[in-house]
Amino acid sequence: MRVLVTGATGFTGGWLARHLANAGDTVRALVRHVSQDRVGRLLDAGAEVAIGDLGDARSLEVACHQIEVVYHIAAMYRMAGQGAAAYRDVNVEGTRRLLEAAQTAGVRRIVHCSTGGVHGHVERPPATEDAPLAPGDIYQETKLEGERVARAWGEAGRLEVVVARPIGIYGPGDTRFLKLFRGIARRRLPMLGNGGVFYHLTYVADLVEGFRLCGTVPAAVGRTYLLAGPRYTTLRELVALIASELGVDPPRLALPVWPVWLAGALCELVCVPLRIEPPLYRRRVEFYTKSRAFDASRARRELGFNPNVDLEDGIHRTTVWYREQGML
Template identity: 65%
Template sequence: MTAALVTGVTGFTGGHLARHLVHRGITVRGLVRPRSLGRPEVATLREAGIDIASGDLTDAAAVAAACEGVDVVYHIAATYREAGQPDSAYRAINVQGVEHVIDGARAGGARRVVHCSTGGVHGHVANPPANEDAPFNPGDVYQDTKLEGEQLARAAGQAGGLEVVIARPIGIYGPGDLRFLKMFRGISRRRFPVLGAGEVFYHLTYIDDLCEGFRLCGEVPAAAGGTYILGGPRYTTLNTLVDLIAAELKVKPLPVHLPVWPFWLAGAACEAICVPLRVQPPLYRRRVDFYTKSRAFDITRARTELGFAPAVDLPEGIRRTIAWYRAQGLL
């Protein structure tokens, strides 16, 4: 029986992946930071049959211990965007943490590491759709360090002794996700004006499809050394995405389109004031980028080489997500 380690197991993607692997008959261990061991999610993971190992990505010895005896390491954990967090914190997790995972996997005898990067390393897609060979254009320290971590992992695989597969997920959503809640809630309350023309592309990937893509990255022999964009069946314009969500919510979207530049300037001002104080800005430029940067991707390589076949199209995925939000009292 295959054994796997999943890092970031208390997060949305890592938790779903761990349970997905268990359902496929894989023995799963999850790496959890010591300060998170008392969280309710950890008890739920244990109930699902997931073994819990205590350790932080900055602790090379703890990571190596967690890697002992597993065949595949799914490295999902990362530090995301957080107000006031110094660049060194991103580098400690998103770069040095990758090095600890690679070293631990090699020492523990793992066959393969699936490293979770992000489609964000491509930044704005000027010539959609982008494939894995599209130019890199990271737009902030998070994307910069994710690209650096990806490159470190790839180089380790090329050095031999360990198979490394790079996965770049796109626009992850579904039951359990809270990142898109503000958008869904705004549309439901008819308080979600679109900035700009709304004709930029957006590409969403339902969590169950993504987890199966990760599993294929871990198990398909020919994937060794490969890089794969894992995205949903299709991308669409922001206007169409808003219309689809509104239709499932049974509301009319706002017909209002507002200019981008006042919000970009306001975001810059909020960041200048709030970030040094380590206060989350009420508005920041990255949020404005949502309305101005296209994200549209070609998943042909994953379809062809992995057999990746995302099955949950936007209307169904949106419907399931809304149902979960409502069940949690969030909408």
């Protein structure tokens, strides 16, 4: 199969491009600059590279030439200092430009990567694909708009569309969860509240196989799938598992949530108009208050999705990588 992967210089897209190449696909990777370090790894894996940007429709048409399946992984993901318009331009309009280019080029299917974050705080865990949609910030809002644009394209019969909503992607190459691992390793992670909210992680190798299934299983057309790891835990349990892997005691001190949340709101109020990155912001506090627990049984049943890297093993592999990189 000839496939295009957007976001291939990123964590997940890079894993996916290599996974698909190993599985025998002819992979083209959309990259913004050839000079990026990660491009070398893509070329080593046998991928070809197309220079392009979701903001540049013409580059997307060229990238889609003779492609059968597009895996749309690229997104603007919580970048400091970016306003709502920038998120919308990449996550919504960029998706629209890519869909147009794909249709023009005769692409058969697009796997659109959304996020489980479109469900926001999960009131009744575990959430299925039909749980309420409650995006909590501009990133999640524009991810939801992007998935709606993609789904509408599919419903209009313009392309086969499959929407994937990954949950908490971790593994070697990720640096988002580094803050958590490092905070625990250095015994500087503040625990807010009782740690009883749920947290759900998905090991990246399991996830990219889920994407491949979305791109290949005939019955997936028009469907939306949560792609989540084998189990969720409370935040307290997750922190304890990471602490045990790192050989340290889990944090004992627990601070009350709301004073810290208020301090975050104040920091945002002062810093954001001045375009300064706030030292504390509400989303960081919400890490301790929002429950994320998902039910991936639709993907298991319909796609044969079988995430089998358990949490202890995934945490171990991730820790080994952080250590090799000298990050911990």
